[in-house]
Amino acid sequence: MKYQTISEIHKAFQEGNETPLTLTQSYLEKIKASNHNAYITVCEDRALKQAETLSHELKEKYKGHVPLKEFPLFGIPMGQKDVFTIEGVRTTCASRMLENYLPPYTSTVVKRLENAGAITLGKLNMDEFAMGSSSENSAYGPVLHPTHLDRVPGGSSGGSGTAVAADLCFAATGTDTGGSIRLPASFCGVVGFKPTYGRVSRYGLIAFASSLDQAGPLTHSVEDSARILDVIAGEDEMDCTSSNLEKPNWWAELQQRKAESNLKGFRVGVPEEYFVDGIDSEVRSAIEKSIESFRNQGAVVVPVSLPHTKYAVSTYYLVAVSEASSNLSRFDGIKFGVRPESASNAKTPQEYYKKVRTLFGEEVKRRIVLGTFALSTGYYDAYYQKACQARRLMRQDFENAFQQVDVIVSPVSPTTAFKLGEKSKNPLQMYLTDIFTIPASLAGLPSMSVPVGNDSGGLSIGLHIIGNRFNESAVFRAGFWAEKLRGSV
Amino acid sequence: MNHDFEAVIGLEVHVQLATRSKIFSSAKARLESGESVANEVPNINTTPIDAGHPGTLPVLNRKAMEYAIKTGLATQCKVNLTNQFARKHYFYPDLPKGYQISQFTQPICEHGFIDIETSEGSSKRIGITRIHMEEDAGKSTHHQGHTLVNLNRAGIPLVEVVSEPDMRSPQEAVAYLRKLYSIVTFIGVCDGNMQEGNFRCDANVSIRKKGDMKLGTRTEIKNVNSFRFVEKAIDYEIQRQIQTVLSGGSIVQETRLYDSDKNQTIAMRTKEEADDYRYFPDPDLPPLIIEPALVQSLANELPELPSVKKIRFEKEFGLNAEDAGLLTSSRKLCDFFEESVGKLTELNVSAQNGAKTIANLINGEWNRLLAETNIKIEESKIRPIHFAGIAQFVLGQTISATAAKQVVAKIFAEGADDSFNALEKVIESLGLKQVNDAAALEAAIAKVLEANPKQVGEYLSGKEKVIGFLVGQAMKAMGGRANPALLQQLMQEKLKLIKPN
Numbered sequence: 001m002k003y004q005t006i007s008e009i010h011k012a013f014q015e016g017n018e019t020p021l022t023l024t025q026s027y028l029e030k031i032k033a034s035n036h037n038a039y040i041t042v043c044e045d046r047a048l049k050q051a052e053t054l055s056h057e058l059k060e061k062y063k064g065h066v067p068l069k070e071f072p073l074f075g076i077p078m079g080q081k082d083v084f085t086i087e088g089v090r091t092t093c094a095s096r097m098l099e100n101y102l103p104p105y106t107s108t109v110v111k112r113l114e115n116a117g118a119i120t121l122g123k124l125n126m127d128e129f130a131m132g133s134s135s136e137n138s139a140y141g142p143v144l145h146p147t148h149l150d151r152v153p154g155g156s157s158g159g160s161g162t163a164v165a166a167d168l169c170f171a172a173t174g175t176d177t178g179g180s181i182r183l184p185a186s187f188c189g190v191v192g193f194k195p196t197y198g199r200v201s202r203y204g205l206i207a208f209a210s211s212l213d214q215a216g217p218l219t220h221s222v223e224d225s226a227r228i229l230d231v232i233a234g235e236d237e238m239d240c241t242s243s244n245l246e247k248p249n250w251w252a253e254l255q256q257r258k259a260e261s262n263l264k265g266f267r268v269g270v271p272e273e274y275f276v277d278g279i280d281s282e283v284r285s286a287i288e289k290s291i292e293s294f295r296n297q298g299a300v301v302v303p304v305s306l307p308h309t310k311y312a313v314s315t316y317y318l319v320a321v322s323e324a325s326s327n328l329s330r331f332d333g334i335k336f337g338v339r340p341e342s343a344s345n346a347k348t349p350q351e352y353y354k355k356v357r358t359l360f361g362e363e364v365k366r367r368i369v370l371g372t373f374a375l376s377t378g379y380y381d382a383y384y385q386k387a388c389q390a391r392r393l394m395r396q397d398f399e400n401a402f403q404q405v406d407v408i409v410s411p412v413s414p415t416t417a418f419k420l421g422e423k424s425k426n427p428l429q430m431y432l433t434d435i436f437t438i439p440a441s442l443a444g445l446p447s448m449s450v451p452v453g454n455d456s457g458g459l460s461i462g463l464h465i466i467g468n469r470f471n472e473s474a475v476f477r478a479g480f481w482a483e484k485l486r487g488s489v
Numbered sequence: 490m491n492h493d494f495e496a497v498i499g500l501e502v503h504v505q506l507a508t509r510s511k512i513f514s515s516a517k518a519r520l521e522s523g524e525s526v527a528n529e530v531p532n533i534n535t536t537p538i539d540a541g542h543p544g545t546l547p548v549l550n551r552k553a554m555e556y557a558i559k560t561g562l563a564t565q566c567k568v569n570l571t572n573q574f575a576r577k578h579y580f581y582p583d584l585p586k587g588y589q590i591s592q593f594t595q596p597i598c599e600h601g602f603i604d605i606e607t608s609e610g611s612s613k614r615i616g617i618t619r620i621h622m623e624e625d626a627g628k629s630t631h632h633q634g635h636t637l638v639n640l641n642r643a644g645i646p647l648v649e650v651v652s653e654p655d656m657r658s659p660q661e662a663v664a665y666l667r668k669l670y671s672i673v674t675f676i677g678v679c680d681g682n683m684q685e686g687n688f689r690c691d692a693n694v695s696i697r698k699k700g701d702m703k704l705g706t707r708t709e710i711k712n713v714n715s716f717r718f719v720e721k722a723i724d725y726e727i728q729r730q731i732q733t734v735l736s737g738g739s740i741v742q743e744t745r746l747y748d749s750d751k752n753q754t755i756a757m758r759t760k761e762e763a764d765d766y767r768y769f770p771d772p773d774l775p776p777l778i779i780e781p782a783l784v785q786s787l788a789n790e791l792p793e794l795p796s797v798k799k800i801r802f803e804k805e806f807g808l809n810a811e812d813a814g815l816l817t818s819s820r821k822l823c824d825f826f827e828e829s830v831g832k833l834t835e836l837n838v839s840a841q842n843g844a845k846t847i848a849n850l851i852n853g854e855w856n857r858l859l860a861e862t863n864i865k866i867e868e869s870k871i872r873p874i875h876f877a878g879i880a881q882f883v884l885g886q887t888i889s890a891t892a893a894k895q896v897v898a899k900i901f902a903e904g905a906d907d908s909f910n911a912l913e914k915v916i917e918s919l920g921l922k923q924v925n926d927a928a929a930l931e932a933a934i935a936k937v938l939e940a941n942p943k944q945v946g947e948y949l950s951g952k953e954k955v956i957g958f959l960v961g962q963a964m965k966a967m968g969g970r971a972n973p974a975l976l977q978q979l980m981q982e983k984l985k986l987i988k989p990n
Contacts, residue, residue, distance in 0.1 A: 085544045093543070104537050107544060206543040210772035239546050241775060323772055326576055329587025330541040334638065353580055375578075375767040384769060 107204020179437025186462025325371025
């Protein structure tokens with residue numbers, strides 16, 4: 001890989017060794033040559049046009065000096081998970097339902113990125129409607145692992161993970177509802193960041209679970225993760241669940257971290273409920289080594305307890321599916337999306353809906369049915385309501401723990417990337433992949449996955465770092481050090 | 490009505506709020522002309538939010554919230570300072586998201602009331618259970634073999650006002666509706682165009698044996714769009730239910746529509762199962778927290794409510810209850826009346842005296858003309874200043890009250906500028922100038938008395954009523970322009986002077 005960071009790319013621009021156009025062209029070549037199925041739609045013309053404009057401006061308007069202040073992502077080629085709307089660009093959510101969908105507006109996330117100078121190479125493959133942990137649930141074929149083509153890249157942002165890891169884009173956007181950024185980041189060996197719920201606008205992020213979905217970056221480095229988050233985070237008047245809280249400049253903070261020589265006084269929590277049987281021994285070992293490396297730098301390692309952890313997966317699979325069943329009600333082939341010929345001939349509204357909504361994939365249908373059930377009269381109190389109450393308890397667990405620690409660490413997943421088809425026959429098995437990432441989602445906490453080692457098969461292992469609400473700074477700090485200390489123990 | 494049974498009626502009214510934009514998007518909620526946005530080119534008045542495009546999110550229009558609060562304040566409700574939006578799910582082509590954003594367990598207002606006057610003249614309190622905010626759906630039109638969906642209306646802000654089942658007759662129901670209608674138009678939260686769907690009523694009707702505390706099975710009559718039809722529909726339904734029970738049948742809980750041609754309610758095709766709306770709090774809309782200071786300032790903004798105005802009109806202007814009631818039935822009418830009365834002071838005429846004249850002309854002739862021509866109050870060529878001027882002429886005896894009607898009609902048809910001269914010209918052109926000259930009247934009277942000796946004789950022999958005929962003849966001879974009171978007085982004097990033969 002030619003460049004490790006955005007800074008290196010900008011340096012190459014300044015030195016005249018690369019232009020936005022040549023860089024974009026090289027990525028488009030690589031995409032053409034790849035068989036990872038990371039992209040559903042490649043925006044060749046659009047990307048080249050963006051790149052040409054930027055190259056021209058760099059030369060004529062900016063005289064070779066990259067205008068970093070106004071355009072911090074100037075000329076950086078990115079992939080956008082196909083869950084973000086872009087006006088006029090096919091957006092499918094990896095579903096048959098939206099096979100032909102051209103959104104009439106652009107999501108805030110993509111708008112902010114492109115306004116900052118980023119170039120969109122294309123729309124990245126994923127689990128259908130973000131429902132899955134392996135990117136095998138796509139109507140456009142599964143995404144392959146970047147290096148081990150018989151394995152999954154994780155999901156639901158599998159296309160994002162593979163594309164960054166296999167250098168099919170320099171950075172990517174993903175979305176995380178129960179682990180969908182962090183898991184592919186861990187499996188693919190890249191950095192994945194899920195911000196605090198509310199940090200990043202959901203306007204244009206096609207909804208799976210409204211109270212859980214968050215957009216975030218997948219990158220090669222922690223500092224680039226911060227750089228991208230700086231661009232996309234911040235209140236949006238189009239999303240009233242977005243927070244108006246002041247945001248620091250995370251990339252600037254990390255530059256300062258580069259100067260610090262140790263982690264004295266930094267408190268790292270290790271939750272006893274997470275370190276149970278069932279974690280692959282190599283994964284456990286890599287995480288323990290990482291924790292040890294923190295300790296060697298002067299950090300204090302504190303055992304903490306998150307007693308309600310055991311309810312996390314069932315709570316998530318009630319809350320998320322309930323919201324999903326509601327959010328997906330709008331897909332009826334009437335205003336947008338696919339309307340099969342057979343539906344137009346339906347004799348009753350019911351018949352019509354059946355013919356259209358059969359376009360959903362299996363997992364999506366499964367979750368819609370579950371969610372409809374959990375919200376229905378007679379079951380609402382026992383399921384959805386109960387899950388909301390449990391969720392509050394889990395949030396409380398974290399709040400208590402964060403009285404004593406700055407971050408909490410764990411594995412991202414019990415295993416490294418599994419084989420294609422290995423878990424797809426057993427939904428419950430598949431759901432357990434997210435067992436460590438889900439609690440942070442339920443509590444709306446910022447968290448990230450940083451690659452800290454490989455197993456003996458060469459598969460990447462990610463360290464999961466969780467921070468208190470709106471404390472991305474602590475998470476970035478821990479991530480930065482984990483990256484720096486990789487291999488030191 | 491069968492005296493063994495009593496009817497129990499509850500009303501749910503959907504009031505379209507007159508905000509500029511829709512409740513969750515920036516699309517227009519109304520046209521300046523007052524026409525419904527549903528009438529524009531289909532689907533032109535939508536944003537991606539209104540059409541439920543994936544990834545879109547609702548953002549609350551604060552004006553809609555303020556109008557909802559005002560509606561609650563004007564109906565004595567408690568405003569819930571924390572309230573929550575909820576999703577109400579059902580599949581239908583004109584419901585773009587597959588759910589309607591409404592409120593369920595935490596509505597914005599609760600526990601208010603409206604006082605109505607019963608037919609016996611006493612006051613009755615009708616409870617308001619709750620008022621909640623929600624978005625309007627689109628409109629479907631069904632044709633042979635296909636249905637067309639127009640989303641222009643989808644997302645218009647509504648408040649749903651739910652009454653307690655306190656009404657016991659169709660008349661009480663209509664009295665409540667009229668009162669609610671006058672309140673929401675008065676405080677300016679609703680345009681009040683019923684033909685455009687601004688104010689829509691659903692009636693829940695059940696019967697029970699008098700004295701029974703339990704409620705009977707109710708039916709819902711949907712979407713009756715005029716007060717007259719509501720009364721007829723409820724009346725029919727009550728009778729139907731009574732007949733059903735008396736003939737041994739039982740009432741089925743169902744939705745019915747009113748057929749105004751046949752004057753019947755008809756059951757809609759019953760669904761196999763009741764809708765389960767699967768309500769849950771909308772995760773896209775955090776709990777709405779309202780500052781008490783905002784509620785206070787909205788309360789301060791409320792204008793004088795119609796019931797208060799009505800009493801004031803009766804006291805201050807000596808209007809009777811019926812006239813005062815008519816004038817306060819709509820904000821526009823009331824504003825027009827008050828503006829007219831206000832102009833009286835400009836003309837140095839006492840408001841007390843002139844108001845009654847103006848009220849009569851507005852409620853009588855002008856109201857008739859508006860209804861006949863279907864012209865709206867704001868489009869009327871005759872304006873408050875004209876009414877004030879006409880009242881001035883009536884009070885100054887220049888024209889009779891009857892003649893004034895013709896003046897109103899003329900200006901209504903042709904308009905007139907608002908000067909004294911212009912009015913005079915109209916009066917003259919109609920030949921309505923009242924004759925107040927006693928000599929002229931006496932001359933006419935003399936002629937009439939001479940020409941009608943028989944009636945004079947009858948009068949003198951005690952048949953006093955015959956004076957009416959004589960006065961009428963004299964008025965006719967004067968071309969209708971004699972000052973009626975003076976004519977009457979002079980006729981009586983003249984008759985007194987005649988010595989019986």
